[in-house]
Structure formats: C-alpha cells, structure tokens
Amino acid sequence: MKQNPRNKSKIYKTVIGMVVFLLLSVVAFRIFGKDSEPLLSRDQATLAVLSEYPGKVDSLKLQAGAYVAELQTEQGRYELKLDGVTGEILSIVLLKRTDESAVQPTPAATPAPSGGAAVTPSPAPTPGGQSVVSEAEAVRLALLEVPGKLDDVDTEIDAAGAYYLVEIHTSDGREAVVQVNAISGHIMSVTWEEPDGDDS
Missing domain, CATH: 3.10.450.40 (Nuclear Transport Factor 2; Chain: A,)
Structure with a gap:
C-alpha cells in the first residue's frame, strides 16, 4: 500500500515535468521563432x-x-x-x-551670380534636415580642431549614431584622436594619447 502513493507521486511529477517542458517550448518558440514578430515592409x-x-x-x-x-x-x-x-x-x-574635386550639381541649380564672384555651393536641404559628413570633411574639421598630420581615420557606429575617429600627430610629437559626428560634423571629443616612447 505504501508503494502505491509513491508511484502516483512519480507519475504526477513526470506529468507535471512534461507539461512544464511543453509550456517552456511554446514560450521559447514564440520568443525565438522567426514568425514571432512581423518583418517591416x-x-x-x-x-x-x-x-x-x-x-x-x-x-x-x-x-x-x-x-x-x-x-x-x-x-x-x-x-x-x-x-x-x-x-x-x-x-x-x-x-x-563621391569625387569631391568635381563640381557637384545641386537638385535646384541656380544660375551663377554675375560679376564673377566665387560662391561655395551649400548642400541641398534634406527631408530630415540632416546630411552625412564625408570622411574628407571629417578630417578637415579634425585638423581645424587639432593642427598636425593625419595618421588614420576610422568610421564607428554605436547607439548614439555614426562618427569618425581621426588620429592626428602633432608637431610636438603627441597624438590626438578627434571624434567627429558623421551627421552634424561637430567635434564630440579630443583624446590625447600617451606617447609610447618609440622615437622611430
């Protein structure tokens, strides 16, 4: 008689374990399944x-x-x-x-002003009011902030958006990393690196 309740207990535990397993499987399929969330059109x-x-x-x-x-x-x-x-x-x-040395046509081209005055074309307005800063422009902006010689440029992206990391060697032997916002062109930070002691 004492074995019978133990057998029932084992059966209940097995059934409960299978039910929990099935529920977890269904939840996992909904979370990780391809059809869980609709794709964008x-x-x-x-x-x-x-x-x-x-x-x-x-x-x-x-x-x-x-x-x-x-x-x-x-x-x-x-x-x-x-x-x-x-x-x-x-x-x-x-x-x-885009070849930056070539003259860029603008969508709404205006005739050249009379008198031969040189006019720098401004970028065409965009629906979002944003423009993407080219790598060359980011280098130019970084060199205005920290004069020196360009060493390297990297493009990075994080949760805040895209930016350039411009490495510059200064005339006094230091190295700076200038972070330039890839949308606005604003200087986000300037980090001075410690010299590594290598004079070569």
Missing part, C-alpha cells in the same frame, strides 16, 4: 533608412531577417544593414565616395 524599411540618412535608396534586399540597402548620398554610396523587425540600423559601410 519594404516601404517601412526604406523610410527607416531615409529618416536617419538623407539620400536615395537604390536597392533594398531582405537577407536572413535583415534588410540590406544601398543608399546614394551627396557624399557617396553606402551599404546599410537594418534589423528586419525594428528598422534599427545595424551597420553602415562606405562603398564608393
């Missing part, structure tokens, strides 16, 4: 790109739950990767820089 993904970076989206492909877009701006052609569900921009890569 192509139009929504395009708007997500253009709300962050002005320009023209030339192509948009869905790859493994993420959208890959090619964006043409005044500064060049970029490839952006977006989260297919949230539209968050995961990465941005410069594919081809």
